Amino acid sequence: MTESAPHATDDILFGLDAERLHAVRESRLAATLDRIFSSHAHYRARFAELGIRRADIRTLEDLRKLPITSKADYMAAPDSFVLVAGPQADDEERAQWDTMYTTGSTAAPTPFVSTSYDFLNILAANVNMMRLRGVTALDSVLNLFPLTLYPHGAFARALHAPAAFGIPVTAALPGKASARRPEVGRRLDEIVALAARVQPSILWGVPSYIRTLLGRAEEQGVRLPSVRLVFVTGEGFGEAARAAMLDALRRLGAAEPRISISYGATEMQGGMVECTAGSGYHNPAPDQFLIEAVDPQTHLPVADGAPGLLLLTHLDRRGTVMLRYSMGDVAELTRSPCPHCGALTERLTSIPFRVDGLVKIKGMLVNPLVLVDSVNALAGIADFQALVRKQTPSDPLSPDQLIIRLAMSNTATEGLVQRVIEAVRSAIRVTPEVELVDAVEISAGRGWKAKPLIDERATPA
Numbered sequence: 292m293t294e295s296a297p298h299a300t301d302d303i304l305f306g307l308d309a310e311r312l313h314a315v316r317e318s319r320l321a322a323t324l325d326r327i328f329s330s331h332a333h334y335r336a337r338f339a340e341l342g343i344r345r346a347d348i349r350t351l352e353d354l355r356k357l358p359i360t361s362k363a364d365y366m367a368a369p370d371s372f373v374l375v376a377g378p379q380a381d382d383e384e385r386a387q388w389d390t391m392y393t394t395g396s397t398a399a400p401t402p403f404v405s406t407s408y409d410f411l412n413i414l415a416a417n418v419n420m421m422r423l424r425g426v427t428a429l430d431s432v433l434n435l436f437p438l439t440l441y442p443h444g445a446f447a448r449a450l451h452a453p454a455a456f457g458i459p460v461t462a463a464l465p466g467k468a469s470a471r472r473p474e475v476g477r478r479l480d481e482i483v484a485l486a487a488r489v490q491p492s493i494l495w496g497v498p499s500y501i502r503t504l505l506g507r508a509e510e511q512g513v514r515l516p517s518v519r520l521v522f523v524t525g526e527g528f529g530e531a532a533r534a535a536m537l538d539a540l541r542r543l544g545a546a547e548p549r550i551s552i553s554y555g556a557t558e559m560q561g562g563m564v565e566c567t568a569g570s571g572y573h574n575p576a577p578d579q580f581l582i583e584a585v586d587p588q589t590h591l592p593v594a595d596g597a598p599g600l601l602l603l604t605h606l607d608r609r610g611t612v613m614l615r616y617s618m619g620d621v622a623e624l625t626r627s628p629c630p631h632c633g634a635l636t637e638r639l640t641s642i643p644f645r646v647d648g649l650v651k652i653k654g655m656l657v658n659p660l661v662l663v664d665s666v667n668a669l670a671g672i673a674d675f676q677a678l679v680r681k682q683t684p685s686d687p688l689s690p691d692q693l694i695i696r697l698a699m700s701n702t703a704t705e706g707l708v709q710r711v712i713e714a715v716r717s718a719i720r721v722t723p724e725v726e727l728v729d730a731v732e733i734s735a736g737r738g739w740k741a742k743p744l745i746d747e748r749a750t751p752a
């Protein structure tokens with residue numbers, strides 16, 4: 292390999308000054324661009340179309356000459372984002388290690404391919420996430436992510452990260468993964484008992500499930516004094532929610548619990564994490580990921596601290612590789628060292644929020660148009676409206692609820708409600724509840740432009 296890698300002893304988060312980190316990133320980008328211009332089907336075609344040559348992109352600064360890559364580009368042809376290993380690639384760079392899928396339920400789930408080389412990078416990034424979050428050699432993890440139909444980074448990497456860090460991990464496997472194997476997966480009470488037995492110091496999962504678990508533990512008089520850290524990811528989680536969960540932990544005997552929030556992405560197989568509450572979300576591997584913030588309309592860079600559309604560039608991957616990939620969220624980005632931990636890497640200093648048409652329901656990325664299409668396809672419906680809200684509107688931690696308000700026509704036949712539930716579930720893999728209403732009720736509340744999905748959840752602060 293020709294690229295100048297950082298020395299093995301260099302600490303990418305805390306060991307390099309700005310100049311050296313910049314040099315590492317430039318050399319990684321140059322090597323990535325060489326591979327892309329020779330063997331990345333999507334970008335080769337796209338750049339040829341736009342007349343962009345390899346020589347046009349010499350520095351990190353030059354990246355802005357490249358178009359942004361949308362989620363739609365990726366979803367349309369995910370295989371074209373996988374590098375074809377050239378003759379120089381070694382076995383590690385070539386061997387496919389695993390394929391994870393985006394949580395999106397739009398059309399087909401999108402595969403994200405990692406080679407063995409990438410998997411080692413993922414482990415390094417996962418270890419950095421744990422260091423930023425203050426994990427020590429004395430910690431132990433209870434992984435509370437469920438099994439999913441398609442392999443997903445959350446469950447898998449919450450096993451791999453402790454393995455790479457060298458601390459124990461217990462997988463709780465909440466829920467039943469499949470009716471075919473009813474013995475796989477655990478009920479809530481079994482997981483409360485498991486937590487009481489193993490007394491983990493770290494709970495890691497989606498906030499709504501952890502909240503439910505803590506509530507049930509309290510009902511049963513179970514104590515969890517060992518818990519000192521909670522890692523949450525995958526759902527919006529504001530400061531009120533954080534305070535409520537910390538109270539719940541203290542009631543279970545935790546002395547000084549902390550909660551670290553992650554802004555996770557399948558395309559990172561990890562996430563940007565807080566080192567301390569309010570510190571912002573740190574890019575855990577600046578040698579692997581470059582984060583930019585641009586104006587959502589013009590795609591020109593915004594100043595540090597101004598809200599911008601987040602773009603991810605892979606600096607060192609061999610499987611699926613993306614340049615200036617739009618993560619679909621807007622947030623404020625800063626490049627100054629963290630005042631809390633001193634890490635020199637990008638941080639998001641505000642909670643990212645979605646800008647495109649995709650909506651997250653129960654942790655699934657849903658295209659509202661796919662949902663609407665699935666219901667539109669059924670006969671016997673006078674009108675309908677889809678809305679998503681929190682089960683308890685005042686509680687940001689309460690689960691999402693997808694409601695289909697349905698007005699039947701007089702041609703409706705028996706079993707329509709069940710068919711609506713089935714159609715929506717199979718289209719977006721979220722099970723809705725159906726409320727029967729009069730057509731007038733739906734049309735009365737509708738503005739000049741019908742929205743496919745009304746989101747009644749509070750927008751993140």
Ligand SMILES: [Zn+2]
Binds near residue numbers: 565633
């Ligand atoms: Zn920090």
